[in-house]
Amino acid sequence: MSRRNWKRLQPTSLRHALELCKDHARERRNLSVERIADAMGITDHWSLYKWIQSGRFPANLIRPYENVCGIDFATRWLVASAGRLMVGIPTGRSASAADIQTLQAVLNDAVGALIGFYASHANADETLGAIQAALETLAAHRGNVVKHAQPELDFAGEAE
Structure with a gap:
């Protein structure tokens, strides 16, 4: 499994x-x-x-x-x-290659779900979930770019 x-x-x-x-x-x-x-x-x-x-x-x-x-x-x-997006609080940290690859995969899934939905192969709930995930991921990256000039202190101890 x-x-x-x-x-x-x-x-x-x-x-x-x-x-x-x-x-x-x-x-x-x-x-x-x-x-x-x-x-x-x-x-x-x-x-x-x-x-x-x-x-x-x-x-x-x-x-x-x-x-x-x-x-x-x-x-x-x-x-x-409630028709809203949930976006994690951006920290302004630089994105890694894995972050960008994850973004690309989420966007690809959303486009694939849309193609499947319009071809009557996917249901509305799955398509909406994929679109929601893509919008939230993009919004998080947008916030990260906005805050990149003023990054927050790394209290969580994330290694770069």
Whole structure:
């Protein structure tokens, strides 16, 4: 089984976003739903199962859930469902060749999804997800170019 590329996935519903967060926590952090609930301070893990299954997740627990899972699919879906783009805060750092290659792959996927959609080979949700990912990636690079003249201090310790 091949590994998922988590950066390129786009959720199609809140329930799908919550399931993707759970799957990411299991695959990348080796966390079960019981351990996720424990890390969030929820005493009954069955409540977490119920919220994921129904899509009725308490709003005040979305950020703790995403922090424990290590990815922000629920926030991404909420932003996209409101017709907005979610762009990471640019740091002004120089892009590497891998960053540009990732951008090219995301844009290529979006164009391929559009071609497939107009040829009736792809559904609307997949096409919208690919377009959303491309727009967000381009917007992040735009912000990075704007801030390149005044880069922020590297408190996270990223090596260049």
